Amino acid sequence: MTTLIRKIVVANRGEIACRIIRTAHEQGFFTVALYSDADANALHVRQADEAVRIGAADAASSYLNIDSIIRAAKLTNADAVHPGYGFLSENADFANACEAANLIFIGPSASAIELMGSKRLSKLAMIKAGVPCVPGYQGAEQSNATLLQKANEIGFPIMVKASAGGGGKGMRLVHDAADLASQITMARSEALNAFGSDELILERALISPRHIEIQVFADNKGNTIYLGERDCSIQRRHQKVIEEAPSPFIDTELRKRMGDAAVNAAKACGYRGAGTVEFLVDEDRQFYFLEMNTRLQVEHPVTEMVTGIDLVAWQLSVACGEPLPLSQNDITITGHAIEARLYAEDPREDFMPQTGNVHCWREADNTRTDHGIYTNQKVSTHYDPMLAKVIVWAENRNTAARKLSRALYQTQLLGVNTNKHFLQNILTSTAFLSSEVTTDFISKYADTDEMRGASSPSFALLAIATILFSTQHEIRAEKWENTTPLDYPIKLLCDGETTLLTVTHQSGQFVVRCKQTKQQATIYLVSQTPNTAVIGFDNRRHLISYAIKQNSLFIDDGSGHFHIEQVTHQPTQPLLGDDPQQCTDICAVMDGVIVALMLENGADVKAGDTVAIMEAMKMEHPLKAKTSGLVSLSTLRAGDQVKSKQVIATILPNKEPSDA
Structure with missing residues (x-):
């Protein structure tokens, strides 16, 4: 029976809200965006047909406020709600609230969400369904004495995990029995604060496994299929950084075994819609159930690119009561796709999340970029720091890695530090290109200053900054018309370090000297736009991306993103508090x-x-x-x-x- 859906509330924000709205419009649906006070001018609000304010900037008052979202759906006469990922997407109470309000929840049933949302209960269900699981303890008896006893029976190293958790919260790797009691206490506290439950499970730790997940899809007609795998092994603090499909580690036979196990997992909970079954795979190609995500995954685009299937379109079709358009035998995997997550964080400062204003945003050519960014947007502290996903497809893995590295180079976000250069360094590393990709990849191969990027600007970059300030501010063109070249002083501040320079215009070129180091560079300006400049020096030309706001310069020369201030007329003493x-x-x-x-x-x-x-x-x-x-x-x-x-x-x- 076909269900009539005309208008959909997108109960999310940022790039995933924009991505859902795009397909919904292509499929002929009307959309309603929801926004907090911090998102009043957000891109997803601009793209939807209607928008409703649902609360203050903090997520608890807005995107996690079930009553406000249901009221917005009723106010706009919507028929369905798409939760996206994160926020309320895996909240059984929200799915029940939608059903009670006669709204179609575009996702699985509340019972499936509740079952798979508990690591303890889902693991028991998977064992019953014959899905391979890591040996461990998932019993209801939760006393510390029981957990200590079971851990000794399982053996070390061991993983302590929050049953209701995700994203690395409430998770501890314990190598020594002497540390277990304190780690259990900390895991309980963290789990209770994050998820409202201090229930834990124990699992034998797999050292250097691969994190590989299977995309499943089910309709209301009893059909369940899998759409290949994604390799999500490159992680930092249990958060995915780079994902790819297919996995370079998985062969046809293992793909089928894992796919069949994932389908069995979905059937065991009466699943409907898009879901992902996550596994850990050891070096002997033995795989073990990790968890099931009852929603669309952040990394779903790589599956779309190798299968040619729009997963959001399938979600909407299933919600309308339609059968899956393809059978298992119709699914083919073609080529290779890789996705990189662009985070507002600074790898040079231990990946500290970043805030600020986006002064320039430019997407790469011929590349899929899922984002919710616009120039002059404010990146706030209220939400997750992921800003965009850059995704490429190619006929093989090495070509895809090369294309993605170039796409990241072309992607420009000025004003807020990101992990862009860190991602580029991973993609061009020997370890990545040789498929040495396990969950400890970053700690093994990328935990170095070189991989994180330059921590301070080079003299060449400071010289370029001098020229850009000179052509924008107080050193105007007429000043260069003196017959006798004059040295103009300029003082730059970056990361608390002050550099004293002089600039001289001479025969169409700029000569920049550093007073402290006595370094000198001769530079000429080939061309310039408000956000790019072609600079010539050392018989080479360089494309520089930049944005100037008064005396602040945000610049990316390919080695990193830097904020440089022109402080020529400020006092010479150190400015306490800048760092x-x-x-x-x-x-x-x-x-x-x-x-x-x-x-x-x-x-x-x-x-x-x-x-x-x-x-x-x-x-x-x-x-x-x-x-x-x-x-x-x-x-x-x-x-x-x-x-x-x-x-x-x-x-x-x-x-x-x-x-x-």
């Missing part, structure tokens, strides 16, 4: 919330001690003292909102003992 971790003040690293103050006012502190913990972008960040002394706390308390660079505490020098 909060290098001065006596301990400051907020970005907008966020104080979670805890670890020391009392007046307490002794040593360099490296954690003084406070703040939360921003779904992550906790310790604020540490860089010098020893006495803590002088501000008036802030746990739970207070803070702004970037706001002073949390000051480290005062210890008083010298007086002479008797």
